[in-house]
Amino acid sequence: MNFEACFRLLAERLRNEVIVTSAGNCSELWWEITGETERVFYLEASMSLASLLAAGIALGAPARTVVAFSGDGAFCMNPGMLLVERQLALPNLKHFMVSNRVYGSTNDLPHPFGELVDYAAIAQASGIERVYRFATLEGLSQGLDDMIAVPGHAFAVLEVEPLGRHLPSPPLDGPEVKFRFGRYLERTGGRPVFDAPVPR
Amino acid sequence: MSAGGADKAGRVAQRIADVAADCGISLVASLPDGWITDVIAQFAADGRFRHVAVNREESAIGLCSGAFFSGIGAFALMGASGFLTCIYAITKINYTYQIPLLIGITLRGRPGDRAKFHQSNGLYLEPVIQAIDLPFVPIERADDIARIATAYRHSRVMSRPVLVGFTREVLRGEA
Numbered sequence: 460m461n462f463e464a465c466f467r468l469l470a471e472r473l474r475n476e477v478i479v480t481s482a483g484n485c486s487e488l489w490w491e492i493t494g495e496t497e498r499v500f501y502l503e504a505s506m507s508l509a510s511l512l513a514a515g516i517a518l519g520a521p522a523r524t525v526v527a528f529s530g531d532g533a534f535c536m537n538p539g540m541l542l543v544e545r546q547l548a549l550p551n552l553k554h555f556m557v558s559n560r561v562y563g564s565t566n567d568l569p570h571p572f573g574e575l576v577d578y579a580a581i582a583q584a585s586g587i588e589r590v591y592r593f594a595t596l597e598g599l600s601q602g603l604d605d606m607i608a609v610p611g612h613a614f615a616v617l618e619v620e621p622l623g624r625h626l627p628s629p630p631l632d633g634p635e636v637k638f639r640f641g642r643y644l645e646r647t648g649g650r651p652v653f654d655a656p657v658p659r
Numbered sequence: 660m661s662a663g664g665a666d667k668a669g670r671v672a673q674r675i676a677d678v679a680a681d682c683g684i685s686l687v688a689s690l691p692d693g694w695i696t697d698v699i700a701q702f703a704a705d706g707r708f709r710h711v712a713v714n715r716e717e718s719a720i721g722l723c724s725g726a727f728f729s730g731i732g733a734f735a736l737m738g739a740s741g742f743l744t745c746i747y748a749i750t751k752i753n754y755t756y757q758i759p760l761l762i763g764i765t766l767r768g769r770p771g772d773r774a775k776f777h778q779s780n781g782l783y784l785e786p787v788i789q790a791i792d793l794p795f796v797p798i799e800r801a802d803d804i805a806r807i808a809t810a811y812r813h814s815r816v817m818s819r820p821v822l823v824g825f826t827r828e829v830l831r832g833e834a
Binding site: 479500502503504505506507508509511512513514515516517518519520537539540542543546547633634636637640641644649650651652655657 | 686709711712713714715717718720721722723724725726727728729730731733747748751752754755756757758812815816
């Protein structure tokens with residue numbers, strides 16, 4: 460599936476969710492397509508922690524659906540993330556793992572593991588009940604509502620082609636991302652983040 | 660450890676949990692170190708907390724950092740060695756985005772720690788903490804346990820992580 464077309468479809472359909480993007484192509488492409496600065500946390504360079512940061516958000520905000528994007532490079536660094544996700548079993552956490560089989564943020568250097576392992580099978584063997592594998596736009600379009608709208612933790616592998624071009628990072632400093640995102644959560648019904656009283 | 664020793668360690672664990680609850684912490688993510696098993700067991704059994712056993716220490720950093728955005732007070736608890744694997748996560752997530760976080764560690768490798776494989780922590784743990792300018796609150800006596808709340812507040816005020824470090828003597832109720 461074409462990476463950009465895949466993300467354009469997701470951006471068009473995921474209108475109300477809170478989004479956490481991982482480093483490299485996921486953040487860069489989401490930014491290029493949407494330019495969003497409020498409901499998206501561009502977690503650049505966390506080396507595998509995007510879905511767990513998303514889980515922390517989802518844990519305290521059960522009324523929100525929180526969508527995390529990881530790359531296959533990040534996933535291979537820390538596949539144990541799935542064990543924590545399974546333990547938490549958060550019904551409002553949806554995790555997409557983008558398998559493009561290259562390190563997209565470092566000039567598409569080949570990533571060898573995608574040819575060797577079945578990521579969806581790893582998720583299933585980790586005890587995750589709702590595992591999806593989308594290799595075509597048609598399949599993604601048909602299965603997306605089931606994954607997102609039906610309550611229950613879900614993990615999906617997005618089989619995409621390498622992007623094949625370099626994109627700039629979102630032009631946002633860390634504190635700006637924090638405040639825009641946190642204020643969005645506060646403004647849309649979340650608990651106080653910055654305005655929470657500091658305990659005495 | 661004797662029955663009396665276990666009682667003392669249990670009371671310390673209870674005290675740590677009480678201070679954590681009183682200052683607004685309700686999520687604890689941990690990976691064990693032999694010195695903090697009583698503390699972890701206390702958090703896991705205590706209904707005031709959601710305890711999450713993570714697969715690696717960096718996952719605790721990610722999870723607790725996310726929890727900040729949903730207004731949950733969080734505590735990442737781990738051993739010294741595990742903390743040293745978190746330098747990247749702390750500096751890339753919490754420093755870059757200025758996300759507060761309370762981290763608790765064991766002060767392994769100090770004189771009195773008989774584990775040879777922890778002596779590297781005695782040499783490098785505190786210099787690494789200083790090298791990344793991470794505010795550090797040692798918990799060396801029972802009266803220091805209340806400083807966990809101070810450290811938590813300080814983290815929120817300065818929008819950065821703050822570290823509390825427990826000595827073996829405190830955790831065993833001997834100091």
